[in-house]
Amino acid sequence: xxxQRSQNALMVAGVGVGVGVLVFISALIGGLQASLIxxxxxxxxxxVVTPLELEGRPVLTDDPNDEVRYLxxxxxxxxxxxxxxxxRKLDRNIATVSGVTATAPIASGPALALRGPTERSxxxxxxxxxxxxxxxxxxxxxVAGSYGVNGSDVVxxxxxxxxxxxxxxxxxxxxxxxxxxxxxxxxGLIDMGNQGINKTWALMSLRNAQTLLxxxxxxxxxxxxxxDLYAADVAADRIGKVTGLTSRSWMQSNAQLLTALxxxxxxxxxIRFFVIVSVAIGxxxxxxxxxxxxxxxxxxxxxxxxxxxxxxxxxxxxGALIGLAGSGVGCALGAGLSMLFRLALQNPDGTPFFPxxxxxxxxxxSAAIAVAAGVVAAILPARRASRLDPAEAIRYx
Amino acid sequence: xxxPAAVLELEGVDKDFSSNGVVTPVLHTIDLRVGAxxxxxxxxxxGSGKSTLLNIIGLLTPATRGRLKLTGEDVGPKDDTALTRFxxxxxxxxxxxxxxxxxxxxxxxxxxxxxxxxxxxTDGMRERARASLSEVGLAxxxxxxxxxxxxxxxxxxxxxxxxxxxxxxxLADEPTGNLDTENSxxxxxxxxRYNRERKTAVVIVTHDxxxxxxxxRIVEVVDGRIHRDxxxxxxxxxx
Numbered sequence: 001x002x003x004q005r006s007q008n009a010l011m012v013a014g015v016g017v018g019v020g021v022l023v024f025i026s027a028l029i030g031g032l033q034a035s036l037i038x039x040x041x042x043x044x045x046x047x048v049v050t051p052l053e054l055e056g057r058p059v060l061t062d063d064p065n066d067e068v069r070y071l072x073x074x075x076x077x078x079x080x081x082x083x084x085x086x087x088r089k090l091d092r093n094i095a096t097v098s099g100v101t102a103t104a105p106i107a108s109g110p111a112l113a114l115r116g117p118t119e120r121s122x123x124x125x126x127x128x129x130x131x132x133x134x135x136x137x138x139x140x141x142x143v144a145g146s147y148g149v150n151g152s153d154v155v156x157x158x159x160x161x162x163x164x165x166x167x168x169x170x171x172x173x174x175x176x177x178x179x180x181x182x183x184x185x186x187x188g189l190i191d192m193g194n195q196g197i198n199k200t201w202a203l204m205s206l207r208n209a210q211t212l213l214x215x216x217x218x219x220x221x222x223x224x225x226x227x228d229l230y231a232a233d234v235a236a237d238r239i240g241k242v243t244g245l246t247s248r249s250w251m252q253s254n255a256q257l258l259t260a261l262x263x264x265x266x267x268x269x270x271i272r273f274f275v276i277v278s279v280a281i282g283x284x285x286x287x288x289x290x291x292x293x294x295x296x297x298x299x300x301x302x303x304x305x306x307x308x309x310x311x312x313x314x315x316x317x318x319g320a321l322i323g324l325a326g327s328g329v330g331c332a333l334g335a336g337l338s339m340l341f342r343l344a345l346q347n348p349d350g351t352p353f354f355p356x357x358x359x360x361x362x363x364x365x366s367a368a369i370a371v372a373a374g375v376v377a378a379i380l381p382a383r384r385a386s387r388l389d390p391a392e393a394i395r396y397x
Numbered sequence: 398x399x400x401p402a403a404v405l406e407l408e409g410v411d412k413d414f415s416s417n418g419v420v421t422p423v424l425h426t427i428d429l430r431v432g433a434x435x436x437x438x439x440x441x442x443x444g445s446g447k448s449t450l451l452n453i454i455g456l457l458t459p460a461t462r463g464r465l466k467l468t469g470e471d472v473g474p475k476d477d478t479a480l481t482r483f484x485x486x487x488x489x490x491x492x493x494x495x496x497x498x499x500x501x502x503x504x505x506x507x508x509x510x511x512x513x514x515x516x517x518x519t520d521g522m523r524e525r526a527r528a529s530l531s532e533v534g535l536a537x538x539x540x541x542x543x544x545x546x547x548x549x550x551x552x553x554x555x556x557x558x559x560x561x562x563x564x565x566x567x568l569a570d571e572p573t574g575n576l577d578t579e580n581s582x583x584x585x586x587x588x589x590r591y592n593r594e595r596k597t598a599v600v601i602v603t604h605d606x607x608x609x610x611x612x613x614r615i616v617e618v619v620d621g622r623i624h625r626d627x628x629x630x631x632x633x634x635x636x
Contacts, residue, residue, distance in 0.1 A: 004500060300496045303457060304558075305485015305513045307478050391457040394492060395448070 004290070008322065011286050015326020016333055018279035019370050022272055023334025023362060028341075029268045030357035033261050037229070040257060041250050043192035045104075045135050045223035046232040048253075049094065049239055050246045051082045083107075083218030090243050091222055097242055099226045099235045102134035105219035107209040111181070113156075113202060114173045115164040122160060122174065123200040126209020127223075135225040138190060138203070144168050145188030149205045154184035157198040158191045174202055174212065182212060276369060280377035283322060287315065287381035291388075298385050299393030308386040315382030316375055323374025327367035334358075334366070401432030403469065404565045404598040405454060410463030412449055412621075423449050424621045427463070433565065434596035436589060438609040441618035447602045448570060450618060454600060455568045456484045468565050485514055489559030489597075491588075493571035496555065497543040503530060503554050504539045510562045529557040533587060549580030556587050560597065567591075569601045573608060585611060 060069040084090060084105075091105050107126040112119050125132075129149050133139060139147050143158055145168035154172065156164075166172050166186050175181020184204065191198060210217060226235040232249035240247035251258055291298070298311055338356040345353035412424040424446045431437050439447050452458035453465065456472065465472045467487050475483065489510070497506045507526040512518055530536045533553040535546075543551055552572065559567050569588065573581035585608060592599045601608060609615045610629060617625035 296494075296496055297498050300490075300492070300498070301509070301513070302481070303455065303484065303490045304510045305481055307481045309478070310513070389458075391452040391455075394457075394496065 016329030019330020020333030031355035047224035153187035283377035302390035319374040319378025327370035438612040491569035
């Protein structure tokens with residue numbers, strides 16, 4: 001009895017450690033990936049719709065006497081700021097595409113920000129504040145002042161503001177190469193967690209951007225948010241078909257990042273697989289010993305009328321229960337370790353160094369994997385037990 | 398006096414064991430009939446084939462040739478599931494080393510044949526286990542585990558377990574082989590009582606001639622053949 005309890009405790013502990021590692025690694029990698037994706041998509045739209053790129057112009061050999069003129073090169077056109085024709089209508093059409101939750105037409109282009117003798121290149125981003133907020137979260141990234149782009153207000157990237165030496169309430173001139181520009185009042189500063197944005201963005205109203213960039217009433221691109229982040233490429237394809245414009249998802253724009261994440265996921269899956277295989281081998285080994293030790297009991301049960309299937313079921317259920325109990329221990333262990341790391345390793349601002357993603361789905365999937373591993377591990381011992389000759393088992397045990 | 402209805406009938410049963418292509422005959426043309434309420438001792442020297450015969454009767458080992466009938470029904474070539482059901486419904490077993498399941502209480506061990514038959518525990522089963530334990534004088538051991546009981550007590554529970562489902566046939570393989578005289582006496586008396594009260598046919602494999610003398614009939618097996626099959630004229634009351 002004590003022996004059986006020890007064996008069960010040993011198996012549950014083994015499964016517990018395995019599931020604990022599984023939960024810990026999955027929570028860590030899942031958290032890191034989610035954080036990375038959130039940071040990436042937190043500062044950009046899921047899909048960006050822009051006018052089609054101008055096509056290259058063929059340049060032929062220039063001797064007019066030649067009978068045949070050859071292609072010398074393809075001259076790439078200057079990609080000047082171009083607006084989307086009939087953007088209001090297209091914006092409405094995009095909003096009807098399945099999976100799209102919000103759109104924000106913007107007018108954007110390069111400009112210079114001047115403050116005294118200092119000047120910096122900026123990316124003017126003109127949009128309706130509320131609509132932009134629905135596509136890219138700006139408000140939560142405001143680190144000083146507020147998010148307001150009415151009148152001559154501007155919100156600057158935090159690094160840009162530092163380089164210009166301006167703060168909330170200061171004024172800054174923004175101009176393009178073609179005009180005198182306009183004086184803006186710095187209403188707020190944003191930190192989007194992206195140096196490129198923090199160093200260049202100047203958020204203003206759509207109308208101000210249109211005037212500054214000499215776009216008339218036009219929009220240069222439409223930013224789109226979709227329901228399923230990971231199906232953004234599908235939505236981008238649909239939008240491209242509906243509008244006939246260039247439609248790029250964040251996945252296309254960050255292909256390298258996604259490749260890296262996929263490689264990381266593959267490594268994690270391999271680790272999880274081998275952990276589970278080790279756990280299953282552990283369960284199977286102990287159960288095989290258990291079958292040998294319990295041969296007499298199995299023989300007696302068979303003599304009393306327990307079918308082979310009944311014996312098989314007993315061991316399979318035992319495997320499943322060990323998996324379930326072990327997964328309970330493992331989930332607690334994994335969650336505890338994650339909490340410990342979260343508390344022990346923190347950034348200077350008090351945020352966790354490792355963002356662990358401990359979700360109900362992770363616990364449920366870990367438990368399901370452990371139960372399945374327990375059942376699979378029990379198959380061989382269970383078959384062996386069910387095939388014991390009852391007469392021999394009773395006599396020789 | 399009319400002969401009691403046959404519970405067990407063997408006709409021309411042979412058993413061969415084969416290993417690495419070598420066939421070893423163990424039992425030869427066994428004919429045996431055991432009626433309801435009979436208590437039969439199968440005796441013989443070691444290696445004579447007694448236990449093999451008991452295993453064939455208990456449907457634990459198939460016969461190589463011959464016919465076996467239980468309660469009038471021919472146990473022909475059946476699959477394992479059918480044989481197991483047959484065994485569970487009609488045969489009770491008592492072994493030399495009691496073989497109670499160590500993790501279960503006395504009551505749970507007793508109920509085991511009923512649970513296997515029904516697939517679940519019912520209130521009635523627990524009451525039946527309590528009554529059976531009272532009959533063997535162990536009502537106070539209801540929740541005791543095997544390790545908390547003596548060898549004699551465990552064997553009394555094993556006898557009660559073999560009989561709890563009221564099988565028409567009980568097979569006992571050296572049921573007193575591991576017990577002292579006092580406990581052997583108690584175990585035999587218990588089996589005799591059930592045998593008489595319920596008309597259960599009991600077949601005991603034993604080396605002990607004192608057990609044989611107290612049975613209704615002695616079947617002696619020598620070299621795989623029935624050497625002697627005799628009624629005991631006046632079975633002894635005690636050892």
